């Protein structure tokens with residue numbers, strides 16, 4: 580069976596800093612996988628390596644049974660960055676952000692066609708942002724911004740979505756809305772990988788989890804990965820309470 584993520588022996592250094600040390604991860608399709616680890620444990624770096632934004636010093640990556648580059652060119656992979664990594668003063672509307680997901684689909688004129696507008700419309704409806712389509716993205720709440728970026732991935736028709744800290748800075752209601760949305764994407768056969776340092780969101784949403792601390796500490800069913808011994812090793816705590 581095709582795996583959504585097939586990463587082997589991935590090592591990433593930023594100068595003197597070893598961010599990822601020989602990380603190997605395989606994730607099946609139609610799963611929600613939680614990537615867990617403390618601040619600085621390498622979660623964002625792993626996402627960037629998997630999505631081609633950072634070039635590993637070493638390692639092999641295949642996505643959805645394809646060469647990583649090929650999967651990206653086919654528009655099968657979407658990345659929703661951490662909120663801090665986005666310039667929210669950039670003057671674009673919510674609909675503009677979602678239309679960015681269609682760039683790979685636009686014809687040689689680069690002008691959106693009816694099908695592109697329909698895809699944007701459908702994606703906005705799916706995430707419940709139709710009424711805010713014309714608003715500048717910077718005026719949205721944290722949870723709404725996340726949903727706008729997920730809509731971009733939906734409009735792109737991505738089959739593998741990486742969400743960096745999707746629940747950071749969002750209230751419980753938005754968290755529930757985003758979780759429901761991710762479940763419905765999974766039900767369509769898409770694979771979602773979320774990074775988080777907030778363990779409370781993991782048991783309910785995720786089918787599996789990866790515990791990262793430069794290396795993979797544990798990977799498997801959530802309850803096994805969240806076993807006290809693993810948490811103590813990674814977070815230095817004995818319980819599943821929020822670690823940071």
Ligand SMILES: Nc1ncnc2c1ncn2[C@@H]1O[C@H](COP(=O)(O)OP(=O)(O)OP(=O)(O)O)[C@@H](O)[C@H]1O
Pocket residue numbers: 593594596597598616617618619620621622623624625776
């Ligand atoms: N562009 C960069 N240049 C130099 N060092 C970096 C860079 N990006 C990350 N690092 C370092 O690499 C390590 C891993 O960082 P990374 O952002 O991947 O961790 P993270 O688990 O996503 O953390 P957080 O939860 O705080 O976002 C950290 O020590 C960080 O300081």
